[in-house]
Amino acid sequence: MAPPLLSFRVTLPPFLRPTRTAEPTPIRSFSSASPPMDPHSHPKPRVVVCGGGVIGVCTAYFLAKNGAVVTLVEKSSVACAASGKAGGFLALDWCDGGPLESLARASFNLHRSLAHELDGPASYGYRPLNTLSLTVTESQTSKPHSGKSDLPDWVDGPGRSPRTIGTTATTAQVHPQLFCRTLISKAIEDYGVQVVIGKLEEVGVVEGRVDSVVLEGGRAINSDAVVLALGPWCGKFELLSSLFRVYGLKAHSIVLRPKEPEAITPHALFLSYYPAQGGKPLDPEVYPRPTGEVYICGMSSQAEIPDNPEEIVGNLESIEALKRVANSVSSHLREGEAEVKAQQACFLPCTDDGAPVIGELPGIKGCYVATGHNCWGILNGPATGAAMAELVLDGQASIVDLTRFSPARFVTIAKKGLRR
Numbered sequence: 001m002a003p004p005l006l007s008f009r010v011t012l013p014p015f016l017r018p019t020r021t022a023e024p025t026p027i028r029s030f031s032s033a034s035p036p037m038d039p040h041s042h043p044k045p046r047v048v049v050c051g052g053g054v055i056g057v058c059t060a061y062f063l064a065k066n067g068a069v070v071t072l073v074e075k076s077s078v079a080c081a082a083s084g085k086a087g088g089f090l091a092l093d094w095c096d097g098g099p100l101e102s103l104a105r106a107s108f109n110l111h112r113s114l115a116h117e118l119d120g121p122a123s124y125g126y127r128p129l130n131t132l133s134l135t136v137t138e139s140q141t142s143k144p145h146s147g148k149s150d151l152p153d154w155v156d157g158p159g160r161s162p163r164t165i166g167t168t169a170t171t172a173q174v175h176p177q178l179f180c181r182t183l184i185s186k187a188i189e190d191y192g193v194q195v196v197i198g199k200l201e202e203v204g205v206v207e208g209r210v211d212s213v214v215l216e217g218g219r220a221i222n223s224d225a226v227v228l229a230l231g232p233w234c235g236k237f238e239l240l241s242s243l244f245r246v247y248g249l250k251a252h253s254i255v256l257r258p259k260e261p262e263a264i265t266p267h268a269l270f271l272s273y274y275p276a277q278g279g280k281p282l283d284p285e286v287y288p289r290p291t292g293e294v295y296i297c298g299m300s301s302q303a304e305i306p307d308n309p310e311e312i313v314g315n316l317e318s319i320e321a322l323k324r325v326a327n328s329v330s331s332h333l334r335e336g337e338a339e340v341k342a343q344q345a346c347f348l349p350c351t352d353d354g355a356p357v358i359g360e361l362p363g364i365k366g367c368y369v370a371t372g373h374n375c376w377g378i379l380n381g382p383a384t385g386a387a388m389a390e391l392v393l394d395g396q397a398s399i400v401d402l403t404r405f406s407p408a409r410f411v412t413i414a415k416k417g418l419r420r
């Protein structure tokens with residue numbers, strides 16, 4: 001029997017809704033004459049987290065839960081960029097054998113415990129699900145397959161060679177925007193996090209230690225530590241770009257609402273998709289959601305990232321290609337059978353060595369960065385946030401060894417390069 005469909009009714013406070021106002025909301029002011037403070041000696045360190053994507057939200061949540069006085073600065077609205085437009089797919093062991101193994105495993109488990117704590121299934125569509133890979137060759141007619149197959153009934157297009165690549169023990173999903181917004185609401189209500197809508201312009205540094213952030217318009221917020229979690233926009237800050245490269249990879253997605261949502265079972269699909277006109281196979285992903293919607297993503301390319309996240313729009317060709325994928329995969333997702341609820345694009349934050357950058361910047365006490373999570377930011381958000389909170393408050397992370405992700409690795413590379 002198909003599981004009941006969930007509908008989510010989240011009433012958002014104004015700062016969680018998209019806004020074009022650059023004017024920050026009032027914040028507590030601190031004396032600018034106060035000397036720089038050591039966050040490790042102050043009973044309640046003041047931390048400003050910049051960026052309201054999944055990484056910033058998780059960091060703010062764990063910092064505040066562990067006793068910091070936290071302000072989250074977001075330019076537009078919480079989860080307005082990749083963190084609101086991602087698939088929300090989670091995997092326990094898909095990063096095994098690589099640098100992300102311990103981060104991903106810790107984060108998959110943290111997602112499970114957060115879902116328990118925050119009523120994740122009801123509030124942001126957390127659910128374990130099965131995951132299949134399959135090959136789909138687009139034909140001009142997209143005839144449904146005939147006869148019995150190992151595919152779920154709704155996957156009635158020309159899909160073949162299905163293989164189970166994840167089970168309910170190893171793969172799960174969240175609705176990423178609802179996840180971020182639920183977490184920040186909890187952080188505000190229970191742990192006193194303040195959200196300021198404003199654009200970070202500058203990090204104030206006095207005698208080698210962070211003492212404030214300055215927003216567009218000149219407003220300063222004093223702080224003992226700053227966490228820069230600006231996703232691909234980290235690359236726009238010289239403080240960071242002089243040390244390492246962060247760039248954005250533009251990826252597209254569509255959200256469909258089929259007429260018969262109860263026919264769609266919780267199976268995530270990873271496709272090798274051969275377009276009818278030939279060319280290289282594509283690798284789109286299809287995620288049914290417990291809201292009754294079906295999310296499909298793919299079609300990525302390197303592109304210039306606009307300053308304003310609200311100005312990111314999808315390329316028509318890429319969106320059309322995703323609609324053809326929907327058409328080929330299932331008769332339930334065809335034009336006329338499913339309403340298009342969203343067609344959109346966003347940017348994956350990428351680094352040159354493919355690993356995230358999580359840690360304190362060399363030479364600036366109290367200035368931390370967390371970015372470069374590429375296609376696994378929703379999965380790795382919780383462990384990144386928990387580890388960052390430990391690093392800022394205790395000077396060391398125990399949940400995950402962050403050495404591999406330290407921004408200092410780029411200094412070593414730069415020095416080696418110079419020696420050569």
Ligand SMILES: Cc1cc2nc3c(=O)[nH]c(=O)nc-3n(C[C@H](O)[C@H](O)[C@H](O)COP(=O)(O)OP(=O)(O)OC[C@H]3O[C@@H](n4cnc5c(N)ncnc54)[C@H](O)[C@@H]3O)c2cc1C
Pocket residue numbers: 050051052053054055056073074075076077078079080081082083084085086087088089090198199200201229230231232233250251252253297298309346347348349370371372373374375376377378379380
């Ligand atoms: C199509 C697609 C599908 C994906 N699917 C998955 C998936 O299934 N599972 C998974 O684990 N990951 C997935 N990802 C990856 C994931 O979405 C990203 O890794 C993650 O969202 C990055 O989060 P972030 O917080 O670093 O950045 P972002 O979400 O980009 O957030 C950065 C925030 O910083 C704000 N900002 C920027 N500049 C400033 C400034 N000057 N001042 C204040 N605020 C500023 C922005 O407005 C934005 O809100 C997907 C990504 C894409 C593109």
